[in-house]
Amino acid sequence: MQTFVSPIGFNTTSVTRSLLEYGIEDEDDVQLIRPATETDDDRAAEAVTDVKQLLQEIEPTITVTVETVPHDDFEAAVMTCSNLLRTAAGDTVVSLSGGARDVLLPLTVATMAHEATVLTTLGYSDIDGQVREFGLPTVSTTVSDGALNTLRAVANTDSSVTLPQLASDLEAAKSTITRHISSLEDAEYVTAQTEDRIKHVSITLSGQLYLATVQA
Known part of the structure; x- marks a missing residue:
């Protein structure tokens, strides 16, 4: 089982292409992260619905949930993302693409903090449309x-x-x-x-x- 964690904005391409190219299977869990307050709730809800429909057409047992983070409290947003990664089931795959910066930056910080338990990190390119895997650096260990x-x-x-x-x-x-x-x-x-x-x-x-x- 895998848990995919990804920000979601109004454009769903960065979410769906990353998941499909990496490979999603039955009973995987997809957690979509969005700001608790949106500038356009209707478009945000439509984007979530589109992702759910596409993924569940591929495999009906895929679970898609939405998690919200506060856009005006950076520390709370980081800790919310941290808790999602800490409690994720199975292998954790994080997509650092798309969505509001208010979500993307806290998720990036949390992913770096949990680098040891995150299986891989994906990035969708706005330039060439490619999905790439990359390793986030860690500088927390002090050496002699x-x-x-x-x-x-x-x-x-x-x-x-x-x-x-x-x-x-x-x-x-x-x-x-x-x-x-x-x-x-x-x-x-x-x-x-x-x-x-x-x-x-x-x-x-x-x-x-x-x-x-x-x-x-």
Whole structure:
């Protein structure tokens, strides 16, 4: 079972195309998020009805519910979205497309906070109409000074660097660098791939953002 969480505005394309291209199945749950106060209640209700009809024509057992968030209380909106993600059943898929900014921004913040439990995040492009999966960065994990120095060394490479090269550059024991890389992988600040029994390390977006925050 999957729970899809998506903002909804007057244009339903960003909702339906994201769900259909990703793949929706029987007994999945779709939670549509909208502001508690709309500028046009009739158009908002029509958009919800259109999504319900389309999805239930595909599979009658799909559940579609509407959740509202306050547009004038950012903290309350974030916590409402957080609660939806925390209590979602099965695999959670979030679509960060469409809808009012008053909904989209709180949902984005909540999704980043629950990054560890959200299976995937989808984005519908207004430019080319494509649906893409992307990983939101996380910068909440603090690493040791030694691991931070190793992360900086990884960041200074063009693409990837091997453990022996890191140990040489930092004048440290390979076992120490291995320990640092392990903690950086756990924090999702680097990724590592082994080729010909040699580990190659690359910095992630989360790692780049973490460096930006500690260097600010």
